[in-house]
Amino acid sequence: MVDYDVKYLKFKTYLNTYCPHCRNSFNRKEKEMDKLKFIGVYKGEDFELTISAYLDVFEAQASIPLKEGMILEDCKCPHCKQSLVTSEKKCGECGSAVGEVIISAFSKLIPFFTCLKYGCEWHGLTKADERRIKLKIPRQEMPEQDQVLRIHNFNEVPYGLTTELALLEAGRCLQCKQPKCVEGCPVNIDIPEFIRLIAEEKIEDAVMKVKETNLFPAICGRVCPQENQCEELCILGKRDYPVAIGHLERFIADYERRMDFRKLPRIEAKNNKRIAVVGSGPAGLTVAADLIQLGYSITIYEALHEPGGVLVYGIPEFRLPKSIVHYEIEFLKSLGCRIETNHVIGYIYSIAELLENYDAVFLGVGAGLPRFMNITGENLCNVFSANEYLTRMNLMKAYKFPEYDTPMPEGNDIVVIGGGNVAMDCARNAKRTGAINVTVVYRRSRKELPARNEEIRHAEEEGIHFKLLTNPVRFVGDDRNWLKGIECVLMELGEPDDSGRRRPIPIENSNITIPCDIAIVAIGNRPNPILFNTTPNLQGNKWGCIEVNQETMETSIEYVYAGGDIVTGAATVISAMGQGRIAANAMHKKLSRPASKTKPKQKPEKAVATTPKPKPKAKSTSTRKKI
Amino acid sequence: MYEIVEKYEEVPNVHRLVVREPNIAAKAQPGQFAILMADEQSERVPISIVDTKDDTFTMFILELGISSAKIVNMKEGDTLEAVTGPLGMPADLGKYGRVVLGGGCYGIGAIYPLARALKELGNEVVTIIEARSDYLLYFQEELKAVSDEFFVATSDGTEGTNGHVQDVLVKLIRDGERFDHAKFIGCTYMMMNCSHITSPYRIPTKVALNTIMLDGTGMCGCCRVSVEGETKFACVDGPEFDGHHVDWDELMKRKSSYLMEEMLAYQTAPHTCKALEKAYSGDSK
Numbered sequence: 085m086v087d088y089d090v091k092y093l094k095f096k097t098y099l100n101t102y103c104p105h106c107r108n109s110f111n112r113k114e115k116e117m118d119k120l121k122f123i124g125v126y127k128g129e130d131f132e133l134t135i136s137a138y139l140d141v142f143e144a145q146a147s148i149p150l151k152e153g154m155i156l157e158d159c160k161c162p163h164c165k166q167s168l169v170t171s172e173k174k175c176g177e178c179g180s181a182v183g184e185v186i187i188s189a190f191s192k193l194i195p196f197f198t199c200l201k202y203g204c205e206w207h208g209l210t211k212a213d214e215r216r217i218k219l220k221i222p223r224q225e226m227p228e229q230d231q232v233l234r235i236h237n238f239n240e241v242p243y244g245l246t247t248e249l250a251l252l253e254a255g256r257c258l259q260c261k262q263p264k265c266v267e268g269c270p271v272n273i274d275i276p277e278f279i280r281l282i283a284e285e286k287i288e289d290a291v292m293k294v295k296e297t298n299l300f301p302a303i304c305g306r307v308c309p310q311e312n313q314c315e316e317l318c319i320l321g322k323r324d325y326p327v328a329i330g331h332l333e334r335f336i337a338d339y340e341r342r343m344d345f346r347k348l349p350r351i352e353a354k355n356n357k358r359i360a361v362v363g364s365g366p367a368g369l370t371v372a373a374d375l376i377q378l379g380y381s382i383t384i385y386e387a388l389h390e391p392g393g394v395l396v397y398g399i400p401e402f403r404l405p406k407s408i409v410h411y412e413i414e415f416l417k418s419l420g421c422r423i424e425t426n427h428v429i430g431y432i433y434s435i436a437e438l439l440e441n442y443d444a445v446f447l448g449v450g451a452g453l454p455r456f457m458n459i460t461g462e463n464l465c466n467v468f469s470a471n472e473y474l475t476r477m478n479l480m481k482a483y484k485f486p487e488y489d490t491p492m493p494e495g496n497d498i499v500v501i502g503g504g505n506v507a508m509d510c511a512r513n514a515k516r517t518g519a520i521n522v523t524v525v526y527r528r529s530r531k532e533l534p535a536r537n538e539e540i541r542h543a544e545e546e547g548i549h550f551k552l553l554t555n556p557v558r559f560v561g562d563d564r565n566w567l568k569g570i571e572c573v574l575m576e577l578g579e580p581d582d583s584g585r586r587r588p589i590p591i592e593n594s595n596i597t598i599p600c601d602i603a604i605v606a607i608g609n610r611p612n613p614i615l616f617n618t619t620p621n622l623q624g625n626k627w628g629c630i631e632v633n634q635e636t637m638e639t640s641i642e643y644v645y646a647g648g649d650i651v652t653g654a655a656t657v658i659s660a661m662g663q664g665r666i667a668a669n670a671m672h673k674k675l676s677r678p679a680s681k682t683k684p685k686q687k688p689e690k691a692v693a694t695t696p697k698p699k700p701k702a703k704s705t706s707t708r709k710k711i
Numbered sequence: 712m713y714e715i716v717e718k719y720e721e722v723p724n725v726h727r728l729v730v731r732e733p734n735i736a737a738k739a740q741p742g743q744f745a746i747l748m749a750d751e752q753s754e755r756v757p758i759s760i761v762d763t764k765d766d767t768f769t770m771f772i773l774e775l776g777i778s779s780a781k782i783v784n785m786k787e788g789d790t791l792e793a794v795t796g797p798l799g800m801p802a803d804l805g806k807y808g809r810v811v812l813g814g815g816c817y818g819i820g821a822i823y824p825l826a827r828a829l830k831e832l833g834n835e836v837v838t839i840i841e842a843r844s845d846y847l848l849y850f851q852e853e854l855k856a857v858s859d860e861f862f863v864a865t866s867d868g869t870e871g872t873n874g875h876v877q878d879v880l881v882k883l884i885r886d887g888e889r890f891d892h893a894k895f896i897g898c899t900y901m902m903m904n905c906s907h908i909t910s911p912y913r914i915p916t917k918v919a920l921n922t923i924m925l926d927g928t929g930m931c932g933c934c935r936v937s938v939e940g941e942t943k944f945a946c947v948d949g950p951e952f953d954g955h956h957v958d959w960d961e962l963m964k965r966k967s968s969y970l971m972e973e974m975l976a977y978q979t980a981p982h983t984c985k986a987l988e989k990a991y992s993g994d995s996k
């Protein structure tokens with residue numbers, strides 16, 4: 085009798101989603117209902133009772149009139165096996181009937197609902213009850229593409245929460261007085277507040293709330309490592325599972341995009357000040373979006389033919405659909421932001437030249453230089469850097485070959501070296517190219533894998549092998565210089581190192597060879613030296629990053645700011661955005677000072693700035709000539 | 712955006728392309744290159760910048776595979792999807808004295824800005840170019856105008872020396888010519904051979920490597936080459952490198968991985984040139 089999914093009955097928000105008179109749902113009418121049917125006898129009379137439930141709405145329909153206080157012997161609650169008792173609830177404030185007849189065995193779980201007559205709220209439960217009920221709601225799983233099917237396409241894997249799941253999930257938040265989650269968020273989004281707004285079905289307001297601190301929730305909701313940030317600190321996580329903050333963030337942003345209710349923000353009158361933003365990754369986009377709203381004229385210079393930085397060339401389609409990044413970029417353009425692609429700053433304009441034409445410059449050029457291991461055979465054919473592999477696949481759309489001209493690197497056995505998000509992206513991409521065996525080789529253990537949990541889980545589900553505590557020592561090639569295997573040494577974990585993780589130590593004579601036809605090196609990226617080579621007075625540090633004043637993000641050159649991976653080294657999308665915002669505020673503060681107009685700018689040494697610094701080794705008296 | 716103002720087939724398969732891009736025209740220095748995309752689906756193709764005039768710049772494109780074919784099939788007035796540049800380190804230029812330059816295939820054009828700049832700096836410029844046959848030679852008048860001496864080699868002997876740049880080079884050196892500097896641009900095989908020839912004579916030699924490239928900004932590493940045992944990125948550390956220190960063996964193998972077998976076969980066909988064989992044997996002693 086009970087073919088009824090009980091999952092959704094555990095919590096119910098409002099009853100006013102259906103008309104109390106005609107019994108039609110207001111906004112969820114068309115959707116499938118779960119039904120529970122009882123046939124029995126009441127006081128000698130045959131009757132039929134159908135209880136239909138759709139998520140948080142349920143209704144009872146009976147062949148005889150239901151009144152308060154009827155005990156329906158034959159109708160047993162599938163959970164508690166108690167007979168159902170009908171009761172009529174009245175609004176505590178106005179005294180009118182609320183949900184007509186409620187089946188009491190279920191109604192235990194109803195926390196509060198609205199009086200349908202007058203709209204006042206009726207609270208059937210105390211605060212303590214409410215909390216108890218909230219704790220009963222399980223963390224809602226996000227629906228995902230089938231594990232078997234998804235490795236044959238490049239479509240996004242998680243589908244996102246449905247409105248119903250999102251409301252249910254939002255209902256779990258305890259609205260803590262001192263929310264820990266906010267501390268965990270690098271840009272301190274007011275998390276409980278936006279979740280409360282979702283629970284109240286004020287999605288538009290929730291989006292606005294998030295955007296006060298994070299301009300690109302659709303992106304962050306998908307790529308932030310929430311389990312190490314907000315969700316790590318969520319109080320609920322101490323009991324069982326934290327609120328799915330990332331999923332909710334993604335939900336509201338997707339909802340906004342789907343419903344297209346995005347409003348143009350208020351843009352202040354143009355202040356005739358011009359800003360050049362170098363690099364269109366998350367850091368650059370944030371600076372552009374913040375400053376354009378304050379009335380600045382913005383030009384973004386991007387080296388590649390498509391704006392978006394790592395978001396378009398690195399992170400794959402199945403994790404962050406490019407349409408989302410395009411949507412954000414189109415929005416920026418609609419606000420009047422100019423984006424100049426195919427402009428490599430340093431070559432086409434020096435920073436000195438930018439300062440002649442702009443009031444300030446922001447450098448958000450990321451950390452795009454791939455790191456290699458410097459072991460034998462690294463230059464064999466079919467050894468790729470993760471950047472090359474992902475750029476071919478994403479930016480050049482090799483997976484659409486031959487519609488796109490860039491061929492897709494194909495092989496049966498593909499090994500990815502590294503354990504971060506980049507490695508997971510490569511491995512999952514490789515799986516989608518039809519490879520039979522995809523293996524991730526990582527030198528520490530599973531616990532230390534730096535990738536997001538979700539990515540690791542997805543990779544495992546997709547059948548990617550993990551060869552942990554293993555480190556490559558040599559790439560082995562055939563006589564034509566094609567890769568045919570990787571010699572590795574097994575590792576064990578020793579004492580913790582500076583990063584607090586246990587240091588891997590090679591085990592002697594444990595070498596093994598993993599046969600493979602493609603290897604992808606995903607062991608990290610460093611900052612690109614082009615800007616340093618072309619800007620002599622730009623101060624860097626020993627990691628090749630730009631030195632900045634941490635409070636303002638200003639570099640050693642006045643009016644030149646920097647943020648994102650070029651300052652921190654390879655980090656996260658949200659930290660790049662956070663730094664972009666700090667820089668934008670500091671730039672605004674500095675440029676709106678009346679003195680700044682008259683103060684002469686300190687210019688980088690111009691003569692050398694336009695040309696790359698000659699290599700120190702070159703002995704010839706290098707003379708630069710224009711063609 | 713990036714308008715093609717002039718395009719014609721100079722000789723079979725080699726096309727002259729003039730594109731309007733004021734910034735590149737203003738900034739390009741000898742030895743630098745640009746990356747072109749014909750349309751959104753194209754690969755990014757690196758092409759040397761040969762000359763600039765007002766707000767346009769000139770390139771010579773050899774039709775090879777799909778992406779270069781797409782570009783050369785465009786018409787005057789069409790616009791390219793993307794043009795990025797100038798990229799790469801400018802060539803090392805100085806007053807060396809007597810300089811020998813060698814160019815083959817697209818290098819005939821690409822060597823021109825170097826010849827002109829070196830000449831303007833007061834060097835004596837000796838230019839050697841090669842092609843399979845006389846009807847494939849192009850740009851000769853312009854090159855002659857900026858060279859003090861000018862030689863031609865053709866594989867079939869229809870014009871100039873029968874053979875390649877390296878054959879002329881060997882002959883010149885054997886005849887007692889002394890050079891203070893050498894630069895070569897063209898197919899890898901020619902650049903390798905020429906570097907092997909200049910090495911025993913200690914002639915500082917620069918070659919412009921044409922590795923496979925993707926972004927051209929140092930981001931992907933597919934253009935990596937070993938120079939003096941160190942991994943370098945041709946797009947940002949080069950394209951010009953010291954010909955005596957490039958790991959030619961690795962480079963040839965790396966390139967061959969992407970080259971059509973027949974093209975490789977053509978380039979590495981066994982040589983019958985006696986002079987070259989002698990030069991090699993002299994080399995090893």
Ligand SMILES: Cc1cc2nc3c(=O)[nH]c(=O)nc-3n(C[C@H](O)[C@H](O)[C@H](O)COP(=O)(O)OP(=O)(O)OC[C@H]3O[C@@H](n4cnc5c(N)ncnc54)[C@H](O)[C@@H]3O)c2cc1C
Nearest residue numbers: 363365366367387393394398429449450648649655656657
């Ligand atoms: C494959 C991959 C997966 C990742 N996954 C995650 C993840 O799941 N979660 C997460 O939080 N982080 C992730 N990251 C890290 C995250 O993407 C970066 O930390 C973030 O993008 C840094 O932003 P940015 O604005 O500093 O630079 P970038 O996004 O790197 O953008 C820099 C831009 O500047 C351009 N540029 C460079 N030099 C110049 C120049 N001279 N002139 C003009 N333009 C120039 C570049 O072409 C690029 O477009 C991932 C990174 C990669 C590579």
Ligand SMILES: Cc1cc2nc3c(=O)[nH]c(=O)nc-3n(C[C@H](O)[C@H](O)[C@H](O)COP(=O)(O)OP(=O)(O)OC[C@H]3O[C@@H](n4cnc5c(N)ncnc54)[C@H](O)[C@@H]3O)c2cc1C
Nearest residue numbers: 757758759771772773776777778779817921922969970971
């Ligand atoms: C710094 C630099 C400057 C260059 N300047 C010029 C120039 O001025 N004029 C010019 O015509 N070409 C130049 N090239 C070479 C040019 O980039 C290649 O010919 C072009 O990428 C071939 O692309 P394609 O799509 O037409 O051929 P593809 O379809 O990509 O390739 C056709 C065949 O050639 C192979 N191939 C791919 N790239 C190269 C390469 N770089 N060299 C040799 N074979 C390759 C492919 O693997 C394939 O087998 C230069 C290259 C570099 C790196």
Ligand code: SF4
Nearest residue numbers: 257258260265318319
């Ligand atoms: S810590 Fe968790 S439960 Fe508390 S407010 Fe934040 S998200 Fe809600």
Ligand code: FES
Nearest residue numbers: 927929931932946
């Ligand atoms: S072409 Fe990508 S690093 Fe040189």
